[in-house]
Amino acid sequence: KNEVEQSPQNLTAQEGEFITINCSYSVGISALHWLQQHPGGGIVSLFMLSSGKKKHGRLIATINIQEKHSSLHITASHPRDSAVYICAVRYDYNTDKLIFGTGTRLQVFP
């Protein structure tokens, strides 16, 4: 069983739809990252969260520490949002090591 679980694994949407990707983890963490990986392979860090909520453009990330759950929302989705979204957690304040979820493959159609 993966320590970091994402759902759904695959997601298709029409342009303009509101998207939600979920991430659950098993023990307390020091930080959670949301990453975006484009088809060419490059990875971009979208958010790093330890509590609450962050917003950047059309992207919103939330985390509930008590429930060990985070969500990534995309408002007004666009075909260029098509990518794999990966949740990763850092369990220990003394290490930079990340544990990765299996990713959610998102396709947004025009």
Next chain:
Amino acid sequence: GAVVSQHPSWVICKSGTSVKIECRSLDFQATTMFWYRQFPKQSLMLMATSNEGSKATYEQGVEKDKFLINHASLTLSTLTVTSAHPEDSSFYICSSDLLSYEQYFGPGTRLTVT
């Protein structure tokens, strides 16, 4: 933001040869770099943590004699896949972070062993 580069971006080599992949932090000093491997449609798997001036820390199941890591300076870490086999074909990615713990990833190196 911080930039991490990798070279080469793709490489094809014959079975039994060795391949070196470079990871550079372009505008910051990276005391720690991470090396990941990613198979198709799977998530990243941490192979090792590379520390400047000391030995790398390898994850369980990763052969340190096969995947040689050298972090000789604060801006360069190298991963050498020795005696490569077709099963080593994969996408190799490095990353590093700044004091804020934001992760910065290299663009990756696609290795194909024939």
